[in-house]
Amino acid sequence: MATIFTKIIKGEIPCYKIAEDENYFAFLDINPVQKGHTLVVPKIEDDYIFHLDDQTLAGLMLFSKKVAKAIEKAVPCKRISMAVVGLEVPHTHVHLIPISQESDLNFAKKQQLTPEEMAKIAESIRANF
Numbered sequence: 001m002a003t004i005f006t007k008i009i010k011g012e013i014p015c016y017k018i019a020e021d022e023n024y025f026a027f028l029d030i031n032p033v034q035k036g037h038t039l040v041v042p043k044i045e046d047d048y049i050f051h052l053d054d055q056t057l058a059g060l061m062l063f064s065k066k067v068a069k070a071i072e073k074a075v076p077c078k079r080i081s082m083a084v085v086g087l088e089v090p091h092t093h094v095h096l097i098p099i100s101q102e103s104d105l106n107f108a109k110k111q112q113l114t115p116e117e118m119a120k121i122a123e124s125i126r127a128n129f
C-alpha cells in the first residue's frame, strides 16, 4: 500500500507544497515544530534513510540544501537544522526546521498554525526557492 507521503507526492492528499524535481518532493510538516518546518522526501518509497542507495541519499541531501536555503530567506532564524526521525511515517524523510536556539528543536512541542499561516509560509519559501 502506498505511504501517506506517496499519496501527497501524487496529489491524492493535499499539502503545502514547497518544491519538487524528478526524484524529490518538499512540503510543510502538518504539525510543525517551528514555522517553516519542511519535510523533504525521495519519491521512491523506502522506510529507512540508511537503506537508500548512495546516489539517492546524496541527491536527497543536495535537494534538502536547496530547500534549506529558501527557508533561511523566508523565516527569521539562526540556521536550518536537519533531523531524521522516521518513527511515524514509513517513508524516508528529512525534517528541515528553522532554529535560533537548541530548545527550538523539540519534537514534543508542536506549533498551532492556521491554514492561512501555513499557506503564507509555504508561499514565501517557494518564492525564495
Ligand code: 5GP
Residues within 6 Å of the ligand: 004, 015, 016, 027, 028, 029, 030, 031, 032, 039, 084, 085, 086, 087, 088, 089, 090
Ligand atoms: P517521523 O516519521 O519523522 O517521526 O514524523 C513524521 C512527520 O510527518 C511528523 O512531523 C508529522 O507531523 C508529519 N506528517 C504526518 N502525516 C502528515 C501528513 O499527512 N501531511 C504532512 N504534511 N505531514 C505529515
